Amino acid sequence: MTLQWHEFTSKDELDLKLAQSIAQQLQAAITERGSASLAVSGGRTPAGMFKALRTSAIDWSKVIITLVDERWVPIDHADSNERLTRENLLQDNAAAAQFISMVNDAATPHAGLAGIEAQLKQIKAPIDILILGMGDDGHTASLFPNAAELEAACASTDWVAAVTPPVAPHSRITLTLPTIAKARNLYVHITGEGKKELLQHAMQEQKSLTEQYPIRRVLDQSEQPAQVYWTA
Ligand SMILES: O=C(O)[C@H](O)[C@@H](O)[C@H](O)[C@H](O)COP(=O)(O)O
Numbered sequence: 754m755t756l757q758w759h760e761f762t763s764k765d766e767l768d769l770k771l772a773q774s775i776a777q778q779l780q781a782a783i784t785e786r787g788s789a790s791l792a793v794s795g796g797r798t799p800a801g802m803f804k805a806l807r808t809s810a811i812d813w814s815k816v817i818i819t820l821v822d823e824r825w826v827p828i829d830h831a832d833s834n835e836r837l838t839r840e841n842l843l844q845d846n847a848a849a850a851q852f853i854s855m856v857n858d859a860a861t862p863h864a865g866l867a868g869i870e871a872q873l874k875q876i877k878a879p880i881d882i883l884i885l886g887m888g889d890d891g892h893t894a895s896l897f898p899n900a901a902e903l904e905a906a907c908a909s910t911d912w913v914a915a916v917t918p919p920v921a922p923h924s925r926i927t928l929t930l931p932t933i934a935k936a937r938n939l940y941v942h943i944t945g946e947g948k949k950e951l952l953q954h955a956m957q958e959q960k961s962l963t964e965q966y967p968i969r970r971v972l973d974q975s976e977q978p979a980q981v982y983w984t985a
Contacts, residue, residue, distance in 0.1 A: 756941070756956065756972065761984040764801060764944060771942060771982045772805035775882055778938045780811045782881040787815065790876045791850075792928060793842065794821045794886040794894065795834025798942055803842035813849040817876055818842070821885060821933070822895035823855035824923035825862045832923060851875075855913070855926050862915035862926040869926060873912040883928075883936035885979075887943050888921075891955050891966030895927035898965060906930060907970060930967075934974040941968075941981045949983055 761767040775791070782789035793799060820834050828835045835854055843852055853872050859865030885893045892898060896906055897918040906914035907930040916925045933939070943952065955966035963969045972979050 755978050756981045757978050758981045758983065764984055767982055767984040768801040768805045771802050771940065772809065774980070775806055776809035776811055778882050779816055783812055783815045789816045790881045791816060791818045792821045792880050792883045793818065793838060794884055795837050796886050798886050798944060799884065800837065800841045802942065803838070807842050807845045807847035809846060813847050816850040817853065818850050819853040819873060819876065820855045821883065822925055822927035824925055825856060826923055828854065828856060862924050866913060866915050866926065870912050879935035879937055880932070882938045883933060884940045884942055885933070885971070887941060887948055887952060887968050889947060889951065891951060891968050893968040893971055894933060895925035896930060896967035896971065897921060898967060903967065930971055930974060933971055935976055937977065939975050939977055939979045941979050943981070944984050946985055952981065
């Protein structure tokens with residue numbers, strides 16, 4: 754799978770340009786199908802882009818937003834991706850969007866899985882726009898190398914799977930690889946030289962890399978060429 758790289762000289766420029774591209778794709782989906790779906794990643798990278806995206810002049814009432822993955826913590830927890838998304842994206846114009854949470858009152862993501870799966874059925878597959886991040890170990894979403902549930906999450910045709918990362922904190926719920934790979938527009942939003950080198954390395958020819966780096970497995974199966982937005 755080829756990647757289409759978009760490189761920028763500053764984080765602010767990347768955040769603005771990525772937000773503009775996402776807004777264009779959301780508007781195109783609304784124009785074409787009457788609604789749009791957006792799945793966003795959490796972590797430290799996306800906050801600036803969220804702030805640029807939320808003022809976009811599109812009909813947010815026709816947009817349904819969910820997460821690519823979530824830590825199984827209360828939504829007021831400092832590590833909650835839902836909290837990050839509500840505080841940075843679901844404001845201003847984007848406050849009119851519908852949001853589907855990826856956490857519920859169950860004690861574990863395994864126990865809560867069926868309820869989240871049912872909630873996500875409100876989205877008509879495939880997801881229109883999906884934004885991935887990537888960790889320094891080549892994980893994406895919550896598809897972590899060496900996680901016990903990795904193979905199941907990469908093979909499942911359900912919307913979501915429960916994962917216990919070998920090293921990262923909190924048990925997780927994640928969109929499954931087939932769900933991610935079907936997205937109509939797939940973005941990878943990363944910063945720093947280290948992540949650029951890691952992604953380029955992971956995409957080299959050797960098939961064995963697909964096992965070591967979940968980002969490679971996702972991009973090998975994605976139905977559309979991924980748009981990589983990067984700055985040093
Ligand atoms: O819940 C999460 O942490 C994310 O969805 C995860 O996949 C993230 O995108 C990467 O870990 C990169 O995170 P940073 O942006 O913090 O480097």
